[in-house]
Amino acid sequence: MSTESQLRADIVEVGRRMYARGYTASNDGNISVRLGSDRLLMTPKNVCKGFMTPDMMCITDLDGRKLQGDRDPSSEMLMHLEVYRRRPDVAAVVHAHPPTATGFAVAGIPLDRAVLAEVLCTLGSIPIAEYATPSTQELPDAVAKYIKAHDGMLLANHGALTVGVDVLGAYYKMETIEHFAKISLVARMLGRENLIAREEVLRLQELRGTYGIKAPAPICADDTTAAASDPASCQVVQAPEGGGSRLVADSIDRSSPPSLPRKEAGGSYGATPAADEAAAGEIRLTYRELSELIEDAIRSLR
Numbered sequence: 001m002s003t004e005s006q007l008r009a010d011i012v013e014v015g016r017r018m019y020a021r022g023y024t025a026s027n028d029g030n031i032s033v034r035l036g037s038d039r040l041l042m043t044p045k046n047v048c049k050g051f052m053t054p055d056m057m058c059i060t061d062l063d064g065r066k067l068q069g070d071r072d073p074s075s076e077m078l079m080h081l082e083v084y085r086r087r088p089d090v091a092a093v094v095h096a097h098p099p100t101a102t103g104f105a106v107a108g109i110p111l112d113r114a115v116l117a118e119v120l121c122t123l124g125s126i127p128i129a130e131y132a133t134p135s136t137q138e139l140p141d142a143v144a145k146y147i148k149a150h151d152g153m154l155l156a157n158h159g160a161l162t163v164g165v166d167v168l169g170a171y172y173k174m175e176t177i178e179h180f181a182k183i184s185l186v187a188r189m190l191g192r193e194n195l196i197a198r199e200e201v202l203r204l205q206e207l208r209g210t211y212g213i214k215a216p217a218p219i220c221a222d223d224t225t226a227a228a229s230d231p232a233s234c235q236v237v238q239a240p241e242g243g244g245s246r247l248v249a250d251s252i253d254r255s256s257p258p259s260l261p262r263k264e265a266g267g268s269y270g271a272t273p274a275a276d277e278a279a280a281g282e283i284r285l286t287y288r289e290l291s292e293l294i295e296d297a298i299r300s301l302r
């Protein structure tokens with residue numbers, strides 16, 4: 001199978017997986033890949049990504065001129081072209097609307113908290129590109145701000161975008177984003193989200209080097225530099241200073257309800273670490289003891 005045939009087959013397979021997993025509905029989403037140094041192979045306009053065939057793809061140059069194909073290239077071609085212009089290291093671009101991640105994009109909540117080691121080692125943080133009208137030049141302009149430093153981002157009130165060195169690599173990052181979004185949503189519904197401490201985040205960043213994970217920019221987990229940092233040069237991650245501990249309680253949302261008892265290995269129910277902490281500062285009194293204390297207090301006031 002020639003390289004071009006393989007790339008066409010890869011796009012068909014990724015389209016099928018995206019549709020099967022509900023990342024796209026109807027004709028949503030688009031996929032492209034570099035074909036040599038000066039051409040792109042891209043999904044066409046107005047087709048369901050779940051039912052494509054290899055012959056449907058368009059070939060364009062890097063300015064978006066159609067060179068080959070019976071159909072017109074994707075309506076989001078401008079966004080794809082912008083990514084290839086700004087990221088010579090990128091060979092494939094995937095865009096979809098995975099529902100949970102898109103929910104975060106609609107709510108305006110970036111996936112930038114230090115929560116999962118796997119995500120920190122790979123994508124770092126997932127920011128939100130500002131809202132832009134789909135298919136217009138506004139969208140590539142919004143993406144341009146973050147694409148230098150990120151391999152994945154949410155698109156406000158729209159969906160998500162991922163890039164990679166090949167089509168499947170870009171698609172797997174889309175899977176990671178949706179998976180991360182689902183886990184984040186469940187943790188927040190449970191009312192508790194323990195963040196990984198900053199020192200551990202920096203240790204995870206070192207692992208990128210150890211395992212040869214390519215990242216377009218370093219993680220920036222320090223509050224002071226993060227606030228002033230440029231999203232074009234740094235992956236801003238919310239990771240509190242841990243003071244030696246590896247995990248620290250979420251300092252962002254203090255409205256969390258108290259945690260439920262957890263079942264311990266021995267079969268008895270114990271308190272969570274947070275509950276232990278609370279219990280350490282708690283004084284337990286019987287009704288009689290409490291009444292006596294109140295009576296004493298009233299007497300001393302007289």
Ligand SMILES: [Zn+2]
Nearest residue numbers: 029096158159
């Ligand atoms: Zn879209």
